[in-house]
Amino acid sequence: MSNTDNLEKNDLLLHNTEPIDFDAIEKALSYDRIFQDLQGGMIKSYGRKYSLYIFINFDPEKVGAIKQWIATEIAPNVTSTSSQLNNTKSFKQEIELIKQQKRDPALCYGKMCENFFLSAHGYSILLDGEQFKKVSDLDPLFTGGMKDDWKNNYRLDDREVDEAWYNPPERWDIGKASTDYPIDALISLAHDNLEELKEAANTTIDKCKEFAKIVGCEVGYAIKDSNDNCVGPFGFVDGISQPLFLKSDYEKYRNNHDLKIWDPKASLALVLKKDPFGGEYSYGSYCVWQKLETNLQLFEQKVDELATKLECDRERAGALTIGRYKDGTPLAISDRSNQSEVGAIADLEAAQLADLLSKGIAGILEFEEDSELWADELLAAWKDEQQLIAVLQDPANKLIHKDKLSSIFPMPDRPRGLETLEIEKLQSFFGDEDNMQHLGGIFLFAS
Numbered sequence: 001m002s003n004t005d006n007l008e009k010n011d012l013l014l015h016n017t018e019p020i021d022f023d024a025i026e027k028a029l030s031y032d033r034i035f036q037d038l039q040g041g042m043i044k045s046y047g048r049k050y051s052l053y054i055f056i057n058f059d060p061e062k063v064g065a066i067k068q069w070i071a072t073e074i075a076p077n078v079t080s081t082s083s084q085l086n087n088t089k090s091f092k093q094e095i096e097l098i099k100q101q102k103r104d105p106a107l108c109y110g111k112m113c114e115n116f117f118l119s120a121h122g123y124s125i126l127l128d129g130e131q132f133k134k135v136s137d138l139d140p141l142f143t144g145g146m147k148d149d150w151k152n153n154y155r156l157d158d159r160e161v162d163e164a165w166y167n168p169p170e171r172w173d174i175g176k177a178s179t180d181y182p183i184d185a186l187i188s189l190a191h192d193n194l195e196e197l198k199e200a201a202n203t204t205i206d207k208c209k210e211f212a213k214i215v216g217c218e219v220g221y222a223i224k225d226s227n228d229n230c231v232g233p234f235g236f237v238d239g240i241s242q243p244l245f246l247k248s249d250y251e252k253y254r255n256n257h258d259l260k261i262w263d264p265k266a267s268l269a270l271v272l273k274k275d276p277f278g279g280e281y282s283y284g285s286y287c288v289w290q291k292l293e294t295n296l297q298l299f300e301q302k303v304d305e306l307a308t309k310l311e312c313d314r315e316r317a318g319a320l321t322i323g324r325y326k327d328g329t330p331l332a333i334s335d336r337s338n339q340s341e342v343g344a345i346a347d348l349e350a351a352q353l354a355d356l357l358s359k360g361i362a363g364i365l366e367f368e369e370d371s372e373l374w375a376d377e378l379l380a381a382w383k384d385e386q387q388l389i390a391v392l393q394d395p396a397n398k399l400i401h402k403d404k405l406s407s408i409f410p411m412p413d414r415p416r417g418l419e420t421l422e423i424e425k426l427q428s429f430f431g432d433e434d435n436m437q438h439l440g441g442i443f444l445f446a447s
Contacts, residue, residue, distance in 0.1 A: 014269040014283070019250040022085050032082065033281040037038035039115050040084035041190075042285050043245040047088075048190035051220040052201050053289065054208070055174055058125050062211035063361045067126060069207065070116070074187075079113040085246075087111050109192030112200060117287045120145065122184030134276040142286055173291060174216050181215050186289060204376075218291060229328070233294040236318075237328035243270055261330065275310060 013030055020031055040046065049431075056067055091110045098105050118126070120143040123135045136143050147169045148347075154168075174183065187204060191197040205214055225231050232238040243266035244250045250265055268283075275282040307317035321324045325334075389399040 009372070011274070012024065013269060014272055016267050019245060019247040020268075021247040021264055023248065025026070030281070034283060035082040035085070036080055037278065037282050038081040038272070039284070040079035040081050040113055041115055041188075041373040043268065044084070045239075045242075045251065046079075046084065046110075046190045047222075048110065048113060048195050049192045049222050050197050051188065051190040052197055053218045054187040054189075054201065054204060055183050055215040055217070055219070056185040056208055057215050058122060058184040058215040059213070060125050063126060065211040073207065074116050077114050078116050084113065085208050112189060112191040112193075112196060114190075114200075115188040115287075117188070119183050119185065121182045128216050131277075138276070139286070146288070148291075167293075176216075176353065181213055183215060184212070186287065224411060225326070226326075231326070233296060234299055234318075236324065236326050240324075240328045245271075261332075336401060 010313055013034065022031075022035075072200070087110060090106070094108055095105050098108055118134060124132050127135065140290060141149060144418075150169055154166075189197055191200075201217070205217075208214060223231050223233070229237045230239055242264065244253055244264040245266055245268060253264055271285050272283040273285060275284045278284075303314055303317045303321060306321065307314045310317060310320075315325065319329075319331045325332045364373065387398075
């Protein structure tokens with residue numbers, strides 16, 4: 001098989017029609033090889049609390065030292081996608097162990113993650129003319145950068161513009177400095193431990209000063225609401241429409257959302273591009289770094305003004321402004337918050353389900369002795385789509401406890417709309433005789 005055939009075969013891997021099952025990656029070694037050579041954070045966020053970004057301008061007279069630094073100190077420490085996913089799996093296992101030992105999970109944190117990015121200008125310093133042509137042929141947006149894109153699409157005819165949206169590069173925090181010192185490289189560090197992050201950043205900065213100028217440093221930190229969801233500066237749940245590439249992430253989303261409203265499944269081709277300098281399984285992506293100015297006080301003021309004008313409450317006025325409520329409920333599907341499309345009752349433990357059944361449904365349907373068995377049935381069906389389908393098609397023969405159950409009732413579909421209800425509220429609802437003609441009442445209520 002020729003190298004050309006290999007490239008075509010590997011490019012097909014990027015056009016996957018189903019999310020990738022990393023847990024079964026040994027069955028798809030080609031993806032494993034891609035992930036080993038792909039920087040982390042590209043198909044899944046690191047999820048760290050803190051991040052630090054170091055913008056670097058190379059000294060063109062010290063190219064040899066720069067290349068040596070990249071080869072010996074940067075490349076070995078860059079986090080690969082494979083390492084990221086394996087570290088995430090190990091971290092979750094460690095958290096579960098800590099919980100079982102009744103220790104504080106806050107004392108456990110993930111490893112530091114590192115990325116390294118080169119701009120087109122950085123490539124032009126490190127590569128000769130023929131090599132750089134491979135870069136310049138990639139994409140004009142990459143070679144021109146955001147400054148050229150602004151100049152070509154947004155800059156007005158040298159007029160003073162006071163509108164808030166008009167913000168040319170010379171006003172940018174990094175853009176102003178890069179007028180004299182172009183950004184050649186960006187180092188991104190992410191960690192849950194702030195002190196270790198600072199130490200790593202200082203070490204990197206001190207080394208860079210030998211052959212480069214530090215144009216600027218920016219710090220980021222994750223803001224979360226009471227439900228541990230990441231939120232934007234205005235307090236609205238963020239990242240809810242991100243594309244999902246991995247089966248585990250997609251399954252979690254599918255079990256808690258309505259795919260008819262938004263299906264986040266995506267192929268790797270959406271974000272990856274062949275690395276012109278890499279090997280057979282080498283791919284990369286483009287990095288766009290933006291720091292957006294926000295004015296929380298002005299936003300709150302405008303929300304108040306809108307609420308007054310429309311004669312509605314602030315919650316709805318804010319949702320009209322953003323397009324969703326603060327908890328992430330889309331305005332298009334609900335006129336109030338806390339109405340997520342699919343509930344998280346599927347995540348309840350067996351003991352919780354048994355408690356719900358025995359206190360609610362069991363008293364109405366008079367099968368108290370079967371409540372724990374039905375709890376197992378519900379848990380199995382709601383967590384395994386194939387089991388659910390099998391039970392719906394042939395409940396008499398496909399129920400796990402079919403030989404022990406004294407009565408066979410209709411198995412409910414995956415529950416929808418119950419995500420924000422607490423256990424006590426569910427118990428109270430299950431005790432409502434009007435809603436519970438049979439187990440399918442859960443489905444009837446939710447749908």
